[in-house]
Structure formats: C-alpha cells, structure tokens
Amino acid sequence: xxxxxxxxxxxxxxxxxxxxxxxxxxxxxxxxxxxxxxxxxxxxxxxxxxxxxxxxxxxxxxxxxxxxxxxxxxxxxxxxxxxxxxxxxxxxxxxxxxxxxxxxxxxxxxxxxxxxxxxxxxxxxxxxxxxxxxxxxxxxxxxxxxxxxxxxxxxxxxxxxxxxxxxxxxxxxxxxxxxxxxxxxxxxxxxxxxxxxxxxxxxxxxxxxxxxxxxxxxxxxxxxxxxxxxxxxxxxxxxxxxxxxxxxxxxxxxxxxxxxxxxxxxxxxxxxxxxxxxxxxxxxxxxxxxxxxxxxxxxxxxxxxxxxxxxxxxxxxxxxxxxxxxxxxxxxxxxxxxxxxxxxxxxxxxxxxxxxxxxxxxxxxxxxxxxxxxxxxxxxxxxxxxxxxxxxxxxxxxxxxxxxxxxxxxxxxxxxxxxxxxxxx
Ligand SMILES: NC(=O)c1ccc[n+]([C@@H]2O[C@H](COP(=O)([O-])OP(=O)(O)OC[C@H]3O[C@@H](n4cnc5c(N)ncnc54)[C@H](O)[C@@H]3O)[C@@H](O)[C@H]2O)c1
Numbered sequence: 001x002x003x004x005x006x007x008x009x010x011x012x013x014x015x016x017x018x019x020x021x022x023x024x025x026x027x028x029x030x031x032x033x034x035x036x037x038x039x040x041x042x043x044x045x046x047x048x049x050x051x052x053x054x055x056x057x058x059x060x061x062x063x064x065x066x067x068x069x070x071x072x073x074x075x076x077x078x079x080x081x082x083x084x085x086x087x088x089x090x091x092x093x094x095x096x097x098x099x100x101x102x103x104x105x106x107x108x109x110x111x112x113x114x115x116x117x118x119x120x121x122x123x124x125x126x127x128x129x130x131x132x133x134x135x136x137x138x139x140x141x142x143x144x145x146x147x148x149x150x151x152x153x154x155x156x157x158x159x160x161x162x163x164x165x166x167x168x169x170x171x172x173x174x175x176x177x178x179x180x181x182x183x184x185x186x187x188x189x190x191x192x193x194x195x196x197x198x199x200x201x202x203x204x205x206x207x208x209x210x211x212x213x214x215x216x217x218x219x220x221x222x223x224x225x226x227x228x229x230x231x232x233x234x235x236x237x238x239x240x241x242x243x244x245x246x247x248x249x250x251x252x253x254x255x256x257x258x259x260x261x262x263x264x265x266x267x268x269x270x271x272x273x274x275x276x277x278x279x280x281x282x283x284x285x286x287x288x289x290x291x292x293x294x295x296x297x298x299x300x301x302x303x304x305x306x307x308x309x310x311x312x313x314x315x316x317x318x319x320x321x322x323x324x325x326x327x328x329x330x331x332x333x334x335x336x337x338x339x340x341x342x343x344x345x346x347x348x349x350x351x352x353x354x355x356x357x358x359x360x361x362x363x364x365x366x367x368x369x370x371x372x373x374x375x376x377x378x379x380x381x382x383x384x385x386x387x388x389x390x391x392x393x394x395x396x397x398x399x400x401x402x403x404x405x406x407x408x409x410x411x412x413x414x415x416x417x418x419x420x421x422x423x424x425x
Contacts, residue, residue: 011091014095019093021097024090033360033402034360037364045073046072050127051074054076056078058102060090078104081131081134083109084342087352117138126150133164137163153176158224168382183391185362187223199275206324209295211235216240217240219272219305220274220277224275228299242259263286266289266290270293272294280307282296290337297340300345312328316328318339
C-alpha cells in the first residue's frame with residue numbers, strides 16, 4: 001500500500017498514470033451520454049459529500065464513471081471486481097490525476113482482492129456500486145453494524161441480480177439495491193453487443209487464431225450468448241449453441257444456429273465460450289471428449305463456469321504457452337485442451353472489456369441510479385429495485401442524439417388510437 005498527497009491507494013505502478021490518462025480521455029470521446037451527466041452533476045452537485053465505494057472492472061470506461069461521480073460531489077473509493085480485469089495505467093491515473101483512491105492491481109491474488117473489499121468497507125460507504133455483489137455480501141456477512149449507514153447499492157451484472165434476489169428472499173437485504181443490469185439500455189447493448197465484440201476480441205488477442213471456418217460453441221443463449229453467437233457468425237465461424245432453457249434453445253434454432261447438448265458439442269467444437277452465469281457448464285466428462293487443441297474460455301461473471309479443478313486433476317501440469325493461454329494435456333485421451341485467461345472473463349483478462357460506446361449507456365444507468373438513491377434517501381423500500389422506465393428512455397434518447405440520429409414521434413391521432421380500446425375492425 002502507498003500514499004501520494006496523503007492519499008491511500010494500492011496500484012501496480014503510479015508512474016503509469018500519464019498513459020492511463022490518455023486512454024481515459026480517448027474512451028471519453030465515445031461516452032457522450034455520461035459526459036452530459038457529468039456536466040449536469042458538476043453544476044447541481046447531487047452527490048455532495050456522499051461516501052461511495054465502487055467495486056468495478058478498473059477500465060477506462062469505469063474511470064469516466066468515477067469522474068462523473070466525483071463531479072457530482074461524491075467521495076469515492078474504487079476497488080477491482082475481478083483480479084484479472086484491472087488496467088494498471090488507469091488505476092494509476094485515477095489516483096494521480098483525479099485524486100481518487102484505487103485499490104486494484106491486475107493479477108492480484110484472491111487474498112489481496114478480499115483485503116481490498118475490506119479496505120473499501122473501512123471507509124463506511126453510504127452508497128455501494130457493486131459488480132458481482134462481493135462488497136454487499138461482505139457487508140451483510142461481516143459488517144452488519146455498518147448497514148444502517150448505507151443509503152443503498154447498485155448491481156451491474158446479471159449473475160448478481162440473482163444473488164441479490166436470494167438475499168431478499170433470505171430477508172438479509174435490508175436496504176434498497178438497484179438492478180442496473182435489468183435496465184434495457186444496459187443489457188440489450190452491453191451484454192449483447194459489448195460482450196459479443198469484446199469476447200471475440202479477447203480470444204483473438206490471446207491466441208491470434210482465425211475464427212473463420214471453426215466450430216465455435218456458445219454455452220448459454222442469453223443476452224451475452226446471443227451477442228457472441230451473432231458476432232462469431234459474422235467472422236465466419238460455424239456456431240453451435242448449448243442451452244438448458246427450451247425457449248432460448250428454440251430462439252437459437254430460429255436464429256439459424258445448431259443446437260445440441262454439451263456432450264455432443266464437446267467432441268466437435270474448436271472453440272468454446274461459456275456465458276451462462278452457472279457453475280461447471282463444461283465439466284470433466286466434456287474436457288475428456290474434446291479434440292486435440294480445443295480452446296476453452298469463459299465470459300460469464302465468475303470463474304467457475306469451466307470446471308478447472310476437474311481439468312487439473314485429469315491432466316498433466318499445465319504449460320503457459322503465451323500470456324493468458326495455458327495448455328492442459330488430458331492424460332486419458334492424450335489431447336491438449338487450451339484454457340484462456342484462467343477461466344476468468346476473457347474479454348477483460350485478455351482484451352480491454354466492452355467498447356466505451358456501450359459502457360456509455362451502462363454507466364449512465366449507474367450514475368443516474370446513484371443519484372436516484374441519494375435523492376430518494378430514506379423513502380425507498382428495502383429490496384431489489386428497477387430504475388424508472390423514463391430514465392431508460394431518456395438514456396436511449398440522449399444516445400440517439402449523440403449519434404446524430406432522429407426518430408419519429410407519435411402523432412396526436414396515433415397516440416389516441418393506441419391508447420383507446422374502442423376502435424376495432
Ligand atoms: N463478459 C462480460 O463483460 C459480461 C457482461 C455482462 C454480463 N456478463 C455475465 O455473463 C453471464 C451471462 O449473462 P446474460 O446477461 O447473458 O445472462 P442470461 O440470464 O440472459 O443468460 C444466461 C443463459 O445461460 C443459460 N444456461 C444456464 N445454465 C446453462 C447450462 N448448464 N448450459 C447451457 N446454458 C445454460 C440460461 O438458460 C440462459 O439462457 C452472467 O454471469 C453475467 O453476469 C458478463
């Protein structure tokens with residue numbers, strides 16, 4: 001841990017700041033909606049003096065969210081939401097150029113990661129921005145006496161909305177939490193187009209393989225899976241989908257993809273991408289059937305979608321071939337299975353995460369959720385909340401404006417027609 005201008009922080013190398021600043025400002029060019037929010041926040045100061053902890057992927061886009069929150073008057077601390085997703089130059093720049101304490105180092109151990117979560121809680125936050133529920137879960141499990149200080153929290157990703165709902169059912173979610181992921185301007189774009197593009201970007205940067213002509217298996221056809229499948233098809237891959245939900249499976253079939261169980265996909269896939277939010281969706285029996293050289297990676301939130309414990313047990317010692325590329329030799333079949341990014345989010349481990357243009361809308365939702373919580377302090381019921389639908393529409397309208405695209409408005413006649421029940425055949 002180090003300090004600059006009496007600021008506590010834990011980053012890899014503070015001298016990386018100037019490179020980070022350049023990249024943060026580059027991302028800002030693609031984030032016009034968040035910039036408008038930052039400018040309004042700077043005038044209105046809706047978060048004046050609010051103590052905030054943001055547990056997020058420390059990327060250029062998150063840095064721009066932190067700038068908006070700071071402009072609104074928040075006193076923020078940032079920690080990594082994943083040991084492999086931190087961009088060390090961005091962490092350095094946030095500390096050095098904006099005076100925001102950051103506790104995040106790419107490749108940090110689980111122990112350090114957990115220590116940072118506790119350091120963040122030591123600041124007694126009134127607002128928690130979570131991406132993976134780890135801060136909220138630690139608060140509930142270990143710091144019950146601090147819950148009364150909390151105005152509320154927000155959650156970024158799909159998997160952890162489920163965790164929050166489980167906390168609600170168990171009666172331990174005693175404060176309001178906004179499900180940012182469930183805003184349409186978040187998951188329609190971030191999960192689908194963001195994950196779609198950046199997951200392939202991660203695979204390509206890690207391996208430099210050609211996707212054309214390869215059998216690419218997408219495990220889970222939710223929002224992220226649809227994006228990965230769509231973009232992989234665009235790159236010429238033969239996409240195969242595996243699912244457990246009959247409706248999603250029919251959707252994948254009608255979208256033109258082959259659908260089959262993992263036991264059938266395992267021996268024919270060249271590349272496997274898991275995006276389910278579920279555990280061990282590729283398991284020992286699947287690794288055993290894979291072709292020599294099959295590439296396996298995950299873009300779901302946690303690193304347990306691939307059962308790497310089983311793979312380790314059934315293989316000889318893994319060899320690191322290139323950064324983020326490890327080769328396991330399966331003893332029984334003799335085949336080599338290539339695991340990317342240690343089974344962690346490949347788009348953040350080996351690439352830079354989502355492009356700024358989609359994070360513009362996701363983080364506009366985050367900034368407006370924090371403002372909503374603060375403005376409605378003490379009036380919201382405990383439990384999982386959605387942002388009001390008007391906010392979604394407003395974010396989409398601002399995005400269209402920034403893109404220079406205008407759309408039609410309902411005429412008075414149309415409005416009357418769709419609001420009435422009397423007109424029929
Ligand atoms: N990589 C990123 O940057 C990024 C971005 C957004 C979300 N996420 C994460 O990606 C994961 C997926 O998010 P989503 O929004 O697509 O969720 P989703 O709920 O829309 O989709 C998940 C799909 O996986 C399917 N599934 C579950 N178990 C399965 C199994 N055993 N085999 C095959 N399919 C199975 C479900 O039926 C569902 O259709 C979550 O963990 C989410 O937190 C990652």
